[in-house]
Amino acid sequence: MKFKRLIGLGLVTLMLGACGGADQGETADEAPAAAADEISVTEAELAGNPFMEEWDTPYGIPPFSAIENGHYMPAMKKAVLELRTDIDAIVNNPDAPTFENTIVALELAGELLGDVASTFGNITGTDTDDELRALETQIYPMLTREFDAITLNPDLWQRVKTIYEQRDSLGLDEQDARLLELRRRAFIRAGAAFTPEVKEQIAEINAEMSAITTTFSQNLLLETKAFTLELTEDDEIAGLSDDFKAAIWNDEKQAWVVGLNRSSYETFMVQAENRELREKLFNGYRLRASEGERDNGPLAIRVATLRAKRAELMGYESHAHYILEYNMAKTPKGAEDFLLRVWRPGLEQAKQERTDMQAMMADGETFAAHDWWHYAEKLRLERYDLDENATKPYFDLENVRAGAFEMANRLFGVTFEEVDVEGWNPVVVSFDMKDENGDHLGLFMTDMYARDSKRGGAWMSSYRGTSNINGDKIRPLITNNLNLPTPPEGDPTLMRFSDVETLFHEFGHGLHGLMTKIDYPMFSGVDGPRDYTEFPAQILEHWTSQPEMLELYATHYETGDVIPTELVDRMLLAANHNQGFYTTEYVAASLLDLRWHMLSSEEAAAITDAHVFEREVLEGYGLIPEIEPRYRSEYFAHIFSSSTGYSSGYYAYLWSEILDADGFAAFKQAENIFDPEVAARLKKWVYEAGGIKPADELYRNFRGSDPSIEPLLEGRGFAVEEAGGN
Ligand SMILES: [Zn+2]
Numbered sequence: 001m002k003f004k005r006l007i008g009l010g011l012v013t014l015m016l017g018a019c020g021g022a023d024q025g026e027t028a029d030e031a032p033a034a035a036a037d038e039i040s041v042t043e044a045e046l047a048g049n050p051f052m053e054e055w056d057t058p059y060g061i062p063p064f065s066a067i068e069n070g071h072y073m074p075a076m077k078k079a080v081l082e083l084r085t086d087i088d089a090i091v092n093n094p095d096a097p098t099f100e101n102t103i104v105a106l107e108l109a110g111e112l113l114g115d116v117a118s119t120f121g122n123i124t125g126t127d128t129d130d131e132l133r134a135l136e137t138q139i140y141p142m143l144t145r146e147f148d149a150i151t152l153n154p155d156l157w158q159r160v161k162t163i164y165e166q167r168d169s170l171g172l173d174e175q176d177a178r179l180l181e182l183r184r185r186a187f188i189r190a191g192a193a194f195t196p197e198v199k200e201q202i203a204e205i206n207a208e209m210s211a212i213t214t215t216f217s218q219n220l221l222l223e224t225k226a227f228t229l230e231l232t233e234d235d236e237i238a239g240l241s242d243d244f245k246a247a248i249w250n251d252e253k254q255a256w257v258v259g260l261n262r263s264s265y266e267t268f269m270v271q272a273e274n275r276e277l278r279e280k281l282f283n284g285y286r287l288r289a290s291e292g293e294r295d296n297g298p299l300a301i302r303v304a305t306l307r308a309k310r311a312e313l314m315g316y317e318s319h320a321h322y323i324l325e326y327n328m329a330k331t332p333k334g335a336e337d338f339l340l341r342v343w344r345p346g347l348e349q350a351k352q353e354r355t356d357m358q359a360m361m362a363d364g365e366t367f368a369a370h371d372w373w374h375y376a377e378k379l380r381l382e383r384y385d386l387d388e389n390a391t392k393p394y395f396d397l398e399n400v401r402a403g404a405f406e407m408a409n410r411l412f413g414v415t416f417e418e419v420d421v422e423g424w425n426p427v428v429v430s431f432d433m434k435d436e437n438g439d440h441l442g443l444f445m446t447d448m449y450a451r452d453s454k455r456g457g458a459w460m461s462s463y464r465g466t467s468n469i470n471g472d473k474i475r476p477l478i479t480n481n482l483n484l485p486t487p488p489e490g491d492p493t494l495m496r497f498s499d500v501e502t503l504f505h506e507f508g509h510g511l512h513g514l515m516t517k518i519d520y521p522m523f524s525g526v527d528g529p530r531d532y533t534e535f536p537a538q539i540l541e542h543w544t545s546q547p548e549m550l551e552l553y554a555t556h557y558e559t560g561d562v563i564p565t566e567l568v569d570r571m572l573l574a575a576n577h578n579q580g581f582y583t584t585e586y587v588a589a590s591l592l593d594l595r596w597h598m599l600s601s602e603e604a605a606a607i608t609d610a611h612v613f614e615r616e617v618l619e620g621y622g623l624i625p626e627i628e629p630r631y632r633s634e635y636f637a638h639i640f641s642s643s644t645g646y647s648s649g650y651y652a653y654l655w656s657e658i659l660d661a662d663g664f665a666a667f668k669q670a671e672n673i674f675d676p677e678v679a680a681r682l683k684k685w686v687y688e689a690g691g692i693k694p695a696d697e698l699y700r701n702f703r704g705s706d707p708s709i710e711p712l713l714e715g716r717g718f719a720v721e722e723a724g725g726n
Pocket residue numbers: 018019505509534537
């Protein structure tokens with residue numbers, strides 16, 4: 001969730017931070033050419049509004065305690081009006097268009113909106129309430145229409161186009177040239193360059209798609225709520241832990257009630273001894289929204305058809321071709337080939353896991369899909385006997401964070417000093433980050449604890465991006481959010497190892513935002529192709545389990561002893577358990593996503609049954625019947641519940657893993673996880689480089705070659721299939 005002082009990219013940076021929610025994606029390509037709203041705001045409505053005043057605060061952070069819910073809407077309106085003034089000044093400038101008066105001016109437009117929208121976006125993520133939720137439903141559609149009106153403004157596009165055509169004679173440096181390239185691309189991909197007739201058709205498609213995807217998502221929500229298992233008998237709750245039973249007890253019904261949200265679904269599938277009930281829940285989960293009046297199958301077909309049609313109108317072979325054009329994978333074939341190289345060893349391993357679990361079944365019982373979670377856990381306990389309470393005392397938040405800072409210091413020379421500034425919540429702890437020369441790089445604000453008003457998961461965000469236009473030297477305000485349970489007063493915060501990895505992951509996104517040396521907000525931070533952006537975060541996870549790092553931070557909170565090697569070994573082996581299954585269900589969903597979006601509009605329209613299409617595709621790849629794709633088409637919200645979302649991009653999580661596994665291998669090859677030369681290249685070409693070059697070039701500059709897939713396969717415990725890069 002970050003907002004940069006620019007327009008044209010649409011809401012994507014506003015609504016989705018790094019690691020943002022999976023199914024709320026919005027991109028610039030989706031919006032109908034709707035007219036902007038009538039907006040007005042009076043001086044009286046703005047009286048005493050902190051967004052209208054200079055912020056006399058340390059580091060220029062928002063004056064959090066002075067901002068009330070009622071301040072947002074008037075400030076937002078005022079900010080939109082100022083943005084219009086900025087845009088009008090560019091469009092109506094009587095001078096011929098120049099790089100400065102158009103492209104740079106667009107970077108500087110809407111400064112107040114940057115402050116208001118980033119504060120609003122961050123606070124609604126960390127400390128929301130009913131009033132703010134209601135405001136979101138008014139503010140985001142208003143901003144969408146506003147940005148559409150700008151991106152589809154023909155006069156503005158004409159200026160951008162004119163400058164682009166003169167680019168070779170303008171004496172632009174590398175950053176200027178990149179800015180011009182990306183700005184033009186954003187306009188084109190939104191449809192700015194087409195004739196009014198084509199624009200109108202695109203707008204019609206977008207409008208229909210917006211309606212269908214909303215219905216898809218509402219059907220899914222209703223169907224997910226509609227299914228429950230009510231348990232009252234002892235044999236129905238056999239195996240369930242006290243914690244889980246307490247969490248699902250329903251006083252009104254005097255029963256334990258299990259629903260279909262992923263976390264209770266998986267917990268039940270792991271713990272429940274009652275095989276018949278496991279099968280019931282399994283079918284409840286996978287048959288959601290697949291028949292009757294809330295059947296999402298026909299909607300998926302229609303969305304795929306519309307996306308294909310739109311891509312064809314814009315001159316692409318398919319929607320997947322359109323989406324992947326600027327991703328690292330570049331083409332649907334590139335993404336598919338990559339997936340298949342992981343798919344084959346993953347599927348082999350899954351078959352072995354199936355055999356191992358069949359051997360644990362009672363005589364005469366045949367292992368089935370609804371047995372997988374339950375028996376995988378039995379096997380894990382039998383093999384590794386690992387209780388997370390044994391490792392937690394070695395992962396005290398204070399030590400873990402200090403370890404992450406020490407790692408960054410050894411790799412990049414940066415330092416962190418805790419500073420006393422007022423955050424958005426009393427639990428926020430902030431650090432002044434400096435480079436190796438002692439120059440200020442940015443403010444790093446951390447909010448580690450869960451609370452009811454905060455959304456789930458973990459994410460990095462910013463209150464202010466970086467800018468160095470005309471030497472203004474604005475450094476960023478970067479945040480990290482986790483959702484650790486708050487310990488009892490006075491106790492240390494002891495973490496699970498997976499939370500330690502998450503902390504390092506978000507810290508990696510944070511460094512990507514904090515260390516940037518890019519002058520233009522448009523490509524200064526963590527944004528980039530979807531299959532690259534997770535790389536700077538994921539690579540840091542590798543340090544968490546290295547012996548040299550563990551000595552630095554994994555010390556017992558009472559005795560100070562370093563975590564025993566034997567415990568670490570078991571912990572890491574257990575982490576790779578059941579990897580065949582996880583890989584197979586994930587890659588199956590990724591292949592399904594790609595295949596839906598590689599269809600032509602004619603092919604998509606000819607499909608009569610979404611499920612038949614899905615089965616044919618996945619059986620074609622050899623999927624075994626005991627494993628379902630992670631999402632079936634009827635509840636694949638990542639790709640069908642919003643206009644673009646992750647469509648053709650669900651593979652990207654795994655793609656980033658090639659980069660982080662191969663990137664970390666560079667340190668292993670140097671036999672030093674803090675090797676100064678490798679670290680210097682990582683710093684220069686990844687953390688400082690933003691999006692100055694296409695992602696594959698950045699990676700090659702860091703690594704000296706294209707990434708190889710072998711380290712990923714080894715990391716997942718798979719046999720390496722063949723030599724060569726991917
Ligand atoms: Zn991430």
